[in-house]
Amino acid sequence: MSGLVWGVVWGLAAGVLIAIAALIGVWWERKFSGAIQMRIGPQELGPAGLLQTLADTVKLVLKEDIIPGRADVTVFRIAPLIVFAPIAMSLVVVPYAAGFAPLDTSVGILFFMAVPAVSVIGVMLAGWSSRNTYASIGGVRAAAQMISYELPRTLSVLPFVLLAGSMRPLDIVAAWQWWWVPLLAIGFVVYLISSVAELNRGPFDLPEAESELVAGYFADYSGIRWAIFMMAEYGGLLAAAVFGAALFFGPFSLLPGAAGVVLFVILSAVLATVMMWAKWTFPRMRPDQLMGVAWKVLTPMALVQLVLVGAVVPWL
Amino acid sequence: MSELHDTSYEPGLLAEGTFDPGERPAGIKRIPRGVEHLATEHLVVNVGPQHPSTHGVLRLVLELDGETIVNAEIVIGYLHRGIEKLGEHRRYHQLGTLMDRGDYMSGIHGELAAAMAVEQLMETEVPAKAQWLRTLMSEINRIASHMVWFGTFGLDCGAMGQFLYAMRDREALIDVLEAVTGQRMMFNYVRPGGVLADLTPEMESAIRTFLRTIDGYLDEHDALLGGNEILQMRVKGIGTLDRETAVAFGLTGANLRGSGVGYDVRRDRPYAAYPELEFDVPVGSTGDAWDRYTVRMGEMRQAVRMIRQCIDGIPEGDIMAKVPKVLRPPAGESYACVESSRGELGVHLVSDGSDMPYRFRYRPPSLYSLQALEEILPGRMFADAIMLIGSIDIVLGEIDR
Numbered sequence: 001m002s003g004l005v006w007g008v009v010w011g012l013a014a015g016v017l018i019a020i021a022a023l024i025g026v027w028w029e030r031k032f033s034g035a036i037q038m039r040i041g042p043q044e045l046g047p048a049g050l051l052q053t054l055a056d057t058v059k060l061v062l063k064e065d066i067i068p069g070r071a072d073v074t075v076f077r078i079a080p081l082i083v084f085a086p087i088a089m090s091l092v093v094v095p096y097a098a099g100f101a102p103l104d105t106s107v108g109i110l111f112f113m114a115v116p117a118v119s120v121i122g123v124m125l126a127g128w129s130s131r132n133t134y135a136s137i138g139g140v141r142a143a144a145q146m147i148s149y150e151l152p153r154t155l156s157v158l159p160f161v162l163l164a165g166s167m168r169p170l171d172i173v174a175a176w177q178w179w180w181v182p183l184l185a186i187g188f189v190v191y192l193i194s195s196v197a198e199l200n201r202g203p204f205d206l207p208e209a210e211s212e213l214v215a216g217y218f219a220d221y222s223g224i225r226w227a228i229f230m231m232a233e234y235g236g237l238l239a240a241a242v243f244g245a246a247l248f249f250g251p252f253s254l255l256p257g258a259a260g261v262v263l264f265v266i267l268s269a270v271l272a273t274v275m276m277w278a279k280w281t282f283p284r285m286r287p288d289q290l291m292g293v294a295w296k297v298l299t300p301m302a303l304v305q306l307v308l309v310g311a312v313v314p315w316l
Numbered sequence: 317m318s319e320l321h322d323t324s325y326e327p328g329l330l331a332e333g334t335f336d337p338g339e340r341p342a343g344i345k346r347i348p349r350g351v352e353h354l355a356t357e358h359l360v361v362n363v364g365p366q367h368p369s370t371h372g373v374l375r376l377v378l379e380l381d382g383e384t385i386v387n388a389e390i391v392i393g394y395l396h397r398g399i400e401k402l403g404e405h406r407r408y409h410q411l412g413t414l415m416d417r418g419d420y421m422s423g424i425h426g427e428l429a430a431a432m433a434v435e436q437l438m439e440t441e442v443p444a445k446a447q448w449l450r451t452l453m454s455e456i457n458r459i460a461s462h463m464v465w466f467g468t469f470g471l472d473c474g475a476m477g478q479f480l481y482a483m484r485d486r487e488a489l490i491d492v493l494e495a496v497t498g499q500r501m502m503f504n505y506v507r508p509g510g511v512l513a514d515l516t517p518e519m520e521s522a523i524r525t526f527l528r529t530i531d532g533y534l535d536e537h538d539a540l541l542g543g544n545e546i547l548q549m550r551v552k553g554i555g556t557l558d559r560e561t562a563v564a565f566g567l568t569g570a571n572l573r574g575s576g577v578g579y580d581v582r583r584d585r586p587y588a589a590y591p592e593l594e595f596d597v598p599v600g601s602t603g604d605a606w607d608r609y610t611v612r613m614g615e616m617r618q619a620v621r622m623i624r625q626c627i628d629g630i631p632e633g634d635i636m637a638k639v640p641k642v643l644r645p646p647a648g649e650s651y652a653c654v655e656s657s658r659g660e661l662g663v664h665l666v667s668d669g670s671d672m673p674y675r676f677r678y679r680p681p682s683l684y685s686l687q688a689l690e691e692i693l694p695g696r697m698f699a700d701a702i703m704l705i706g707s708i709d710i711v712l713g714e715i716d717r
Contacts, residue, residue, distance in 0.1 A: 037480040133361045137380075137698070202474055203546060206699070214368060283547045284474030286699045287383055 010102040014091040022234035025272065026053045032273060033280045063223035068130060071220065075129035080221070080228035082122030087235040090116045094242050095173045097261050098252035108169040109161060112243060113154045116198075119232065120146040123200075126229075127217035138216025141206050141287055146198055148294040153194035155302035156187045159309035160247055163316075169247070176250030183312065187305040188248045190298050192274065195240035197294070199233060202279035206287050241272040358386060361698070365394045369472050369702045372712030374686075376705075380698055388693035388701070390686060395716035403676030408434045408508055408643040411676065415663070416502040418678055419714040421464055424450075424457040424493075425656035426678075426714075427506035432587060432652035433663040434508040437645035444589075445633040446510035451589040452626035453496065453505060454654070455619040456523070459530075460489040461657035462616050465709045469609070470541050472706040473550055478541045485533050488526045495519045508643060510636035523627055530620050538613060551605040555692040555704040558603055565691070566684040569659025570611045571708055575603030581655035588654075593625050605707035612709070644671050658682050658709055680714035 027042065027050055034041030042049025067076055093108040095101040105111060120143055127139015161167050164175040197204040208216035215221075218229045245251060245267035252260040285293070364375035373394035379387040399414050406414065411434070415426030428450055435442060463486040470478030490500050496519055497505040497512060505512045515523075541547055557567070562575035572579055580597040582590045598614030600607025647669040653662035659681025666675035685708040693701055 033476075037477050038484060039480065133359060137359075137361070137383075141383075205474065280477055282475065283470065283541070283544055283550065284699075285546055286550055286697060288697065289549055 007103075010092045011088065013102065014088040017091060018088055018231055018235035018238060021238040022231050023053045023057070025234045025237060026056075026230070028273070029276050032276055036277070036280045057227065060227040061224050065225065066220075066222045068132065068220045070131040072129040072131070075125050076220075077225070079122045079126035079129060080218075080225045080232070082125060083119040084122075084228050084232040084235065086115045086118040086122075087232050087239060090239050091235070091242070093169055094239065095169045095246050095252070096242070096264070098173065098256075099170060101170055104168070104170055106166070106168045109157055109167045109172075112169070112239075113150070113157065116236065116239065117146070117150055119236075123217050126221070130217070130220040132220055134213045134215075135217050135219045138208060138213045138219070141213075142200060142217055144287070145200065145204065145206060145290060145294075148291055149194040149197040149204075149298075152190050152294060152298035152302045153198055155299065155306060156190040156194065157247065158302075158306055159184055159187050162306075162309050162313050172247060173250065173252055176247075176253040178250075178254075181249065183309065184248060184305065186301055186308070188244070190302045190305065191244055191248070192240075192271070194294070194298055195236075195244070196275050196278060197290070199236040199240065199275075201233065201237070201275065203282035203284050204290060205279070205284060206290060237272055237275060238268075240275070241268040244268075244271050363701070365391075369468075369705065371468060371705060371710055373716075374705070374710070374712055376693075376701065378693070378698065378701060383697045383699070385693050385696055385698060385701060388690055390690050392686070392712070392715055395712045397717065399717040400676050400678055403678075404673055406673075407671050408645065408673065411663075411673070412504050412506060413502070415678070416504060417713060418680060418717055419656060419658065419661065419682070419711045420501055421711050421713075422457045422461040422657040423501060423503045424453045424506060425654050425661050427504065428454060428588070429652050429654045429656075429661050429663040431506045431508045432654070433650045433665045434643060434645065436650035436652055437648060437665060437667050438508065438639070438643060440509050440637050440639060442510055442637055443634040444631045445514075446635045446637070447589045448626055448630045449511045449515065449635060450506055451593065452515075452523075452623060452630070453493070453503075453511070454588070455622045455626065456489050456492060458619045458657050459616050459623075460486045460493065462612055462619075463489070465612060465657075465706075466537060466541070466616075469703075469706040470547075472702045473547060475541060475544070475547070478537070481533075481537065481540070485530065488522075488529075492519060492522050492526065495522065507636070509639035510634070512635075514635050515630070520627060523623065527620065527624060527627070531617075534613070534616060534620070542609065542613060548606065550700075551609060551703055551707065553602075554605050554696060554700050555707055556602060556604045557688055557692060561688070561691065562603060565688040567659065567688055568681045568684065569655065569657070570608055570615060571659065571685045571688070573598065574600035574608035574611045576601055576607075581653055581660050585653065587652070589626070589629075592629070593622050595622050605703060608707045608709075642671050644669065653679070656681060658685065658711065658714070661714075678714070678717055680717060682708075682710040682712075683715045686710050686715055 031041040042052035045051040045055055067073055090112050092103040093101055093105060093111045101108065123142040123146070124139045127135040127142065160172045163180065164172040166172065200208060208218065213219065218226055221229060245264055249267050251263035251267055254260065255263050359380045361378045361380055363378060364370040365373040370376065375391040375394065377389040377391065378385050399418055403411055403414055411430040412427040415430045416423040418426050463482040467479035467482030493503060494500045496515060497503040557575050559575050559577055562572050562577060568579065576599055578597050578599045583597055595618045598611045598618065600611050645667045647667055649664065649666045651662060651664045653660050660679070661681055662679035664677035664679070665673050668674040689704060689708055692704055696704065
């Protein structure tokens with residue numbers, strides 16, 4: 001029973017965390033992209049425009065919830081939640097401090113990789129239920145892309161399981177050694193690139209490619225349902241950043257106590273910023289080239305990393 | 317509608333006679349072996365006229381097999397204003413105003429073609445200074461127009477930063493054009509017999525300031541977008557137009573030169589002060605989208621070179637020939653063409669001796685480029701379609717006229 005209560009509490013906490021991360025993340029992305037593009041970004045509401053996102057949220061909540069006449073209403077309504085919920089769930093296994101993860105499970109790595117993959121169903125359903133050619137192309141593209149990038153992404157974190165001998169994120173964090181950073185450099189690159197692709201963010205934002213598909217699978221969404229898609233995107237960005245920061249850079253081992261948590265937050269922010277940077281700098285790829293990158297470049301790279309770690313482990 | 321994606325046409329959805337659905341494009345394409353009940357269908361996607369990347373109000377009806385385009389139908393006419401007919405009811409001085417609204421990205425070229433056609437009829441001698449100013453403004457306008465193409469080309473493949481960097485450079489040029497002509501877009505600067513206004517010292521220094529920075533900026537553009545591997549992957553080898561096809565479609569400008577045909581009106585049918593300028597004509601080799609890209613980038617550098625020569629070489633003298641207030645050219649016809657940012661922009665005038673043209677014909681280079689698009693789209697991917705529209709650089713204002 002208490003497990004259920006804690007589950008609800010941590011689920012809500014993850015939702016709130018994503019909401020806060022989205023509020024700050026959207027503001028930061030606007031400011032950051034503004035700096036890249038010689039713009040200023042939001043500046044009117046609050047100090048440095050910090051409240052702009054809040055105002056946007058209020059606007060989105062108050063907007064009319066438009067459902068296209070031809071849409072499959074039930075599926076159309078549920079789809080954003082199917083996208084959002086798994087991503088929020090994946091946050092509960094992340095180690096946020098030394099020896100602390102909301103859900104301390106022995107299959108944490110598997111959980112973190114497998115659960116967000118469910119959101120691809122939501123994306124496909126969103127595209128399909130809109131009954132709109134752009135949306136359905138976007139949905140199908142998203143399904144192909146997210147499933148393809150699942151593989152290199154999972155392979156890229158497998159070395160941790162080899163090195164720590166456990167799938168429990170807390171064990172990995174505890175076993176972290178500084179020389180993991182150079183050893184896992186290839187894996188980190190694969191992890192970062194495939195995370196961006198997994199999130200459908202630029203330069204891999206084909207499912208929502210503005211110049212072709214207008215908005216892709218959420219072309220027909222507006223108001224709060226659209227906002228939930230955006231929350232899911234920023235939630236995914238947050239999850240990829242915190243998970244990557246905690247595992248690849250071992251902030252809790254580098255600095256003890258609260259200082260480690262601060263370093264963890266900073267590292268996560270840097271990782272998230274790098275992912276934004278890529279989005280605002282690179283052109284978008286073509287669907288077939290995107291698949292080529294997943295299968296011909298990233299997967300072999302991740303396998304090489306795995307072999308490398310496998311060669312090192314017996315000597316430890 | 318029982319089927320989830322019914323791709324049948326509603327009557328009247330497509331303009332009558334422009335698209336023949338025939339046996340329904342949504343016919344069964346292929347059946348995987350062993351699963352006879354599973355068949356794939358073609359999907360008809362309507363792109364435009366309201367769409368972020370159709371560069372105006374172009375409409376494409378694409379028949380897709382998965383991501384691959386099987387058939388493409390281009391529908392134009394959403395911006396038709398009847399410029400040619402309007403021209404028959406305007407005095408000769410007013411033709412420039414209409415031409416500005418044709419290819420609105422490079423208004424100076426349109427005005428220049430109309431003014432030259434009128435001058436041919438009138439047999440007016442244009443003062444040398446006016447010729448140099450026309451050339452200078454043409455080249456400034458060419459860079460401004462190519463910058464919009466460059467920016468939107470980046471935008472088409474998701475590189476949003478490039479668009480804003482290109483706009484920064486265009487802004488500097490538009491400011492110069494505004495200072496000289498009084499307008500940012502619809503200039504009405506080139507008049508039959510000369511030009512509207514002379515350069516002031518401030519404008520000259522503004523142009524020189526721009527010239528100091530532009531070379532660095534062009535290198536930056538080349539490195540950021542052209543040097544990007546993703547962009548090269550996307551545009552190299554797509555939309556290839558060989559020499560024969562390009563000539564057969566009547567392509568001109570960068571689209572023709574990208575295919576390896578070195579025809580440039582400025583060099584081969586010189587006008588204004590171009591005979592006195594030194595410049596190269598960049599030519600591509602294979603005729604793919606990448607060649608068109610490099611040709612346009614090269615053209616911008618050549619335009620900078622010409623602006624340098626113009627600003628130093630402008631002679632003293634009048635900016636306007638003696639022309640009557642109301643032009644009444646003798647009966648006859650004339651054809652004048654200029655190298656606009658998009659190709660050979662021609663104006664054919666037929667005069668019956670009155671103060672208005674009997675017939676006014678506007679040859680828009682984009683129209684011919686657009687016809688070639690239908691040839692290169694089938695077989696490419698949906699994502700390529702957007703890049704190809706960008707690579708042929710069309711302005712719907714002059715296509716629909």
